Amino acid sequence: MKGLTKEYLDSIDDFASSGRDIFSLFSFIGVDGGSVSNIEIVGENVISDSFRYQSPRAIGISVKGSGNVTIEDISGSRI
Numbered sequence: 001m002k003g004l005t006k007e008y009l010d011s012i013d014d015f016a017s018s019g020r021d022i023f024s025l026f027s028f029i030g031v032d033g034g035s036v037s038n039i040e041i042v043g044e045n046v047i048s049d050s051f052r053y054q055s056p057r058a059i060g061i062s063v064k065g066s067g068n069v070t071i072e073d074i075s076g077s078r079i
Helices: 006-011
Strands: 021-029 032-042 057-064 067-077
Touching (some): 021 032, 057 067
């Protein structure tokens, strides 16, 4: 997730909570089945007390409208 820092996301003028995702590492959309395992997601974000929830977002793993998706042994840091 190189370059996707909180500061970069804050610099994009899109705070209407539109749900726009600018980056997803893995996406399962409308599928039946699939899996992700043994992955480490590393970002460049500096740990702070602030949490970003507005659009746009960077998402590690997204599951929308899907079933039977298995996600195991996932870790992350600075995301």
